[in-house]
Amino acid sequence: MFRLFLALHFLFFNLYACKGGYDTCKQKAKDANIFQKNALVLPLKNKRCLLYSRHIPNIKILKYDPFLSLYFVKEKKHFAYPYDINMRLQLGTAIINTKEAKEGKFLQSQIGLNRFAKYNQTLASPALISSSCCSVEGIVSSKGVIQKEYIKHFLHTKKARYGDIGIRVYNKKGAVTVKASDPFMKENPFKINDCIIEYDRKKVSDAASLMQKILFSSVGSRHQVKIKRASKELTFMLTCKQRYGGGFLSDTFLEQKGIYFDERLHVSALNKKSQTYGLKLGDKLIQVNGVSVKSQDQLRRYIKNFKEHASLLFERNNFQFFVNIK
Structure with missing residues (x-):
């Protein structure tokens, strides 16, 4: 009753x-x-x-x-x-x-x-x-x-894990445009300003729906992506990788190397992948590939400018040192 x-x-x-x-x-x-x-x-x-x-x-x-x-x-x-x-x-x-x-x-x-x-x-x-x-x-x-x-x-989902194909996008003049491309993701074909036309043979209409599809994809799944680069249209077959940064975590592409930052670019967390770099919590990032950086957005923008490795200048107790990351 x-x-x-x-x-x-x-x-x-x-x-x-x-x-x-x-x-x-x-x-x-x-x-x-x-x-x-x-x-x-x-x-x-x-x-x-x-x-x-x-x-x-x-x-x-x-x-x-x-x-x-x-x-x-x-x-x-x-x-x-x-x-x-x-x-x-x-x-x-x-x-x-x-x-x-x-x-x-x-x-x-x-x-x-x-x-x-x-x-x-x-x-x-x-x-x-x-x-x-x-x-x-x-x-x-x-x-x-x-x-x-x-x-x-x-x-x-059983575990909080998200997919990644190496891009960060935004809406620009009616097109979904690549804002940043992960330089550490192997065989990443994307370049900044690429326009994403299709994802798995379906038209891409906005950045929000595209990123949701990518993030909710299973790690290891295969996807077809069609882009427009300048006047050319290109199609890629990609394997979805694991996402390491974003949201309340930093998102500089260095997270997959085990390095996380706060908003002022102090090292906020390190995991086992970062042990070979000799970093400590609180180390402050000053330059990326010779360019001064003051935000995560600037770091993500300039870190792509390297050939053999990314050169990072840190400061610890008024002592400056370089860390090279491939």
């Missing part, structure tokens, strides 16, 4: 929410206590939670995505009205916390792991982008909105 009551109550709750009252979604967020110490905790089914946090949570972690700072965790208690990731058509969305709900719209879709989505209303991060039925449309992070497609992908 009690279960029937809960089921009917849940049905009523959702039917009421779908009528457009975002106040109901605010109340649901409050009842679920989803905002906790600068983290967003969304209860799911079977005592599981989706957690967005910039710090490692003190709870049993089932899965972790370092690119998006998402955790799939096990809770001790059951929540009567779990959240779902909305993949249905909705007429409206709103940005929500426990105090406010501002109805709005997406201004820009998420372009892979390099540019999160933009929403036309703002609330302090973390916040929730919700449908009128109180289901998840996106998570508002400190860098922008993590859209539902990426959240769903994280929840439905």
Whole structure:
């Protein structure tokens, strides 16, 4: 009898929410206590939670995505009205916390792991982008909105791993254009300013949808890419590799060599692949191939200018030294 009551109550709750009252979604967020110490905790089914946090949570972690700072965790208690990731058509969305709900719209879709989505209303991060039925449309992070497609992908894959074919793209005058090409990826055929026309024989319409297809591809899968370079059209068959940087990780192409940076180009993390370079945490990158750099974007832009190796100038305690990377 009690279960029937809960089921009917849940049905009523959702039917009421779908009528457009975002106040109901605010109340649901409050009842679920989803905002906790600068983290967003969304209860799911079977005592599981989706957690967005910039710090490692003190709870049993089932899965972790370092690119998006998402955790799939096990809770001790059951929540009567779990959240779902909305993949249905909705007429409206709103940005929500426990105090406010501002109805709005997406201004820009998420372009892979390099540019999160933009929403036309703002609330302090973390916040929730919700449908009128109180289901998840996106998570508002400190860098922008993590859209539902990426959240769903994280929840439905065994391990947070993304595909890479060695390019970073953007929309330029109606074309999807290569902004950066990975110089360390073997047999990478792409050049800056190449226009991507087709991916797996389907027309490419925008950078967001292309990067989503690439990222969600399995590592080792084969793909056909058609490009336009100047006045020529070229077609390549490529093997999808593993992505190492982007999102809340640095994305300079040096991550595959085990070297990660903060926003000011100090070395923030090193793994086993970097041991031969003699680097330490806190070392500051000053130059790349003889050019001064002050941002990750500049580093990614100039690191391609080498023949036999990339020459990196670092500084440690007022001592400068070179590191050569092939």
